[in-house]
Amino acid sequence: MLSYILNRFRSSIVVLFVVSIITFFVLMIIPGNPAELILGTDATPEMIKDLHAAMGLDRPLYQQYLSWLLNLMKLNMGKSYVYGESVTALIARSLPVTISISIFAMSMAVFVAFFFGMISAIKKNSAIDYFSRSIMQLGAAIPSFWIGMVFIVYFGVRFKLFPVSGFVPIEQGFVKSIKSIFLPSVVLAIGEVGTLLRIIRSSMLDSLKQDYMDMARVKGLSAGKMYIKYALRGALTAPLTIIGMQLAKLAGGTTVVETIFALPGLGRLVLTAVEHRDIVLLQGLVMFITSTVVFITLIVDILVMFLNPRIKSYHQGE
Amino acid sequence: MKKNASLILGIILVSIIIAVWVLSFAFMPYNPNEMNIPSKFLKPDFSSEHILGTDNFGRDILSRIMYGSRNVLLVGVGSVTLGTLIGIFLGAVASMFKRLGNGIIMRVMDGLMAFPGILLAMMLVTVVERGIYGSIIAISIFMVPVFSRLVYSMILDTENLLYIKAARSYGSSKVQIFFRHYIPAMLPKLITQFSSSIGSAVMIETSLSFLGLGIQPPFASWGLMLSESRQFFLVYPYLAVAPGIAIIITVLGFNLIGDGLNDILINRRSHDE
Numbered sequence: 001m002l003s004y005i006l007n008r009f010r011s012s013i014v015v016l017f018v019v020s021i022i023t024f025f026v027l028m029i030i031p032g033n034p035a036e037l038i039l040g041t042d043a044t045p046e047m048i049k050d051l052h053a054a055m056g057l058d059r060p061l062y063q064q065y066l067s068w069l070l071n072l073m074k075l076n077m078g079k080s081y082v083y084g085e086s087v088t089a090l091i092a093r094s095l096p097v098t099i100s101i102s103i104f105a106m107s108m109a110v111f112v113a114f115f116f117g118m119i120s121a122i123k124k125n126s127a128i129d130y131f132s133r134s135i136m137q138l139g140a141a142i143p144s145f146w147i148g149m150v151f152i153v154y155f156g157v158r159f160k161l162f163p164v165s166g167f168v169p170i171e172q173g174f175v176k177s178i179k180s181i182f183l184p185s186v187v188l189a190i191g192e193v194g195t196l197l198r199i200i201r202s203s204m205l206d207s208l209k210q211d212y213m214d215m216a217r218v219k220g221l222s223a224g225k226m227y228i229k230y231a232l233r234g235a236l237t238a239p240l241t242i243i244g245m246q247l248a249k250l251a252g253g254t255t256v257v258e259t260i261f262a263l264p265g266l267g268r269l270v271l272t273a274v275e276h277r278d279i280v281l282l283q284g285l286v287m288f289i290t291s292t293v294v295f296i297t298l299i300v301d302i303l304v305m306f307l308n309p310r311i312k313s314y315h316q317g318e
Numbered sequence: 319m320k321k322n323a324s325l326i327l328g329i330i331l332v333s334i335i336i337a338v339w340v341l342s343f344a345f346m347p348y349n350p351n352e353m354n355i356p357s358k359f360l361k362p363d364f365s366s367e368h369i370l371g372t373d374n375f376g377r378d379i380l381s382r383i384m385y386g387s388r389n390v391l392l393v394g395v396g397s398v399t400l401g402t403l404i405g406i407f408l409g410a411v412a413s414m415f416k417r418l419g420n421g422i423i424m425r426v427m428d429g430l431m432a433f434p435g436i437l438l439a440m441m442l443v444t445v446v447e448r449g450i451y452g453s454i455i456a457i458s459i460f461m462v463p464v465f466s467r468l469v470y471s472m473i474l475d476t477e478n479l480l481y482i483k484a485a486r487s488y489g490s491s492k493v494q495i496f497f498r499h500y501i502p503a504m505l506p507k508l509i510t511q512f513s514s515s516i517g518s519a520v521m522i523e524t525s526l527s528f529l530g531l532g533i534q535p536p537f538a539s540w541g542l543m544l545s546e547s548r549q550f551f552l553v554y555p556y557l558a559v560a561p562g563i564a565i566i567i568t569v570l571g572f573n574l575i576g577d578g579l580n581d582i583l584i585n586r587r588s589h590d591e
Contacts, residue, residue, distance in 0.1 A: 022430070141517070249435050255440070255529065274444045290437075
């Protein structure tokens with residue numbers, strides 16, 4: 001068991017190492033001299049050369065990479081030239097927004113998906129099964145920016161139920177804060193709920209076919225106990241993995257929604273970095289986001305191992 | 319029969335988009351980029367000359383939707399095709415040369431998979447030129463790990479089967495075995511993945527264009543049309559209707575075909591009896 005965890009940990013480190021190489025070298029191909037970009041058009045060649053050297057850009061690439069990597073480990077990701085602030089500070093400031101909408105969105109998606117996924121599986125091929133599956137197919141095909149715009153028109157402007165842009169931190173009032181992230185979170189949830197529902201339905205169907213379900217029936221358990229204690233428990237591992245992947249995806253996939261609702265989160269930061277070719281900022285963001293993804297995946301894998309006795313005993317047997 | 323409902327519906331939806339695409343070469347009501355300020359913000363009206371109305375520059379929305387279908391299909395199909403070919407190649411190489419494969423190629427694929435959502439595509443458009451070809455390159459790299467992993471794992475699953483061993487024993491080369499035995503065995507999964515990947519590629523393309531990182535103005539793309547309508551849609555919501563529906567039809571169509579093929583070609587029995 002411990003060996004499984006160590007193994008997973010080691011492969012996570014390898015993935016992050018690979019990501020750091022990809023990120024560093026891909027962004028190094030960008031045409032143009034960063035020193036020129038920072039100093040603007042009226043810089044003299046000497047100034048550019050000095051800054052170039054000061055930024056360490058005259059060293060061989062592998063040396064630049066190693067020193068970047070070392071700084072990264074010390075959480076020193078350099079300074080963004082667009083904002084003139086340290087990347088770490090920028091990330092720390094934007095993170096609460098992205099975390100709030102991601103977690104809020106995933107909670108909604110999980111709730112809806114489990115509810116309808118279980119009903120769909122229990123009442124297979126019923127009207128409600130077809131209905132929920134068709135709605136989810138449609139949900140996966142609707143672009144988030146479009147549904148976001150529709151929401152703004154109806155819930156923001158026509159009915160004035162929610163603010164249409166901006167983020168209210170939780171210190172300025174809980175209700176206000178929830179209201180400011182409600183619409184963006186619903187938009188994100190719509191994009192995720194379909195995949196999750198499908199996985200829940202199919203693993204529930206699998207679980208319902210197992211022998212322990214006959215046993216539960218023979219014992220004369222109530223429907224609620226039978227479905228939740230037995231069927232759902234057996235059907236939990238696959239959805240859990242997917243939930244982890246979706247949370248991880250939202251860590252870097254909220255750009256569109258943050259843009260529509262003008263939320264100052266990580267996604268907006270990524271967009272700004274891409275638009276202005278702020279390499280230092282983009283490198284820092286990419287490393288931060290992918291590390292989060294890898295970390296979440298690792299945690300979920302370990303959780304799944306504890307939940308699933310088969311994986312546990314398999315690795316104990318090794 | 320109802321098992322194929324998603325496939326049939328998917329084919330119908332994709333046919334609509336392909337028909338629009340074909341029509342865009344044969345007959346387009348107006349020049350999609352021609353501005354005509356006096357007739358701006360005309361509401362959709364089936365009896366008028368502009369069926370879907372006009373935008374803030376007085377450009378005909380129907381023509382822009384039709385023209386946009388070219389870009390969307392070119393980027394969608396182009397990027398997935400490119401990604402599939404590179405993915406198959408890398409997956410095959412990785413499975414033939416295990417040490418190089420497992421050590422380098424598949425690790426790079428793991429690394430690429432760690433980029434969530436459109437982050438990888440966004441990072442790549444920073445490097446390549448923005449526009450149709452930039453989008454194709456960025457999205458195809460996004461697709462590569464999916465296909466290379468699929469091919470890699472399928473070859474590992476089948477390489478110890480008897481008919482592969484037999485082929486090896488009478489002296490078929492690795493390349494021969496690959497084309498004669500592996501490719502036919504993998505085809506169902508590849509086709510299914512190909513179709514659903516087009517759905518996601520279209521989604522990424524429209525998202526990139528919406529963010530201003532994909533196809534550049536004045537060229538028409540559905541994502542770009544939605545992005546341009548953002549300033550006006552509170553007053554003229556109809557601006558966002560046509561491009562939104564066009565995107566939904568395309569993505570839904572390819573996703574449904576993927577699902578339908580999955581039921582027919584892969585899980586023949588596991589689905590609803």
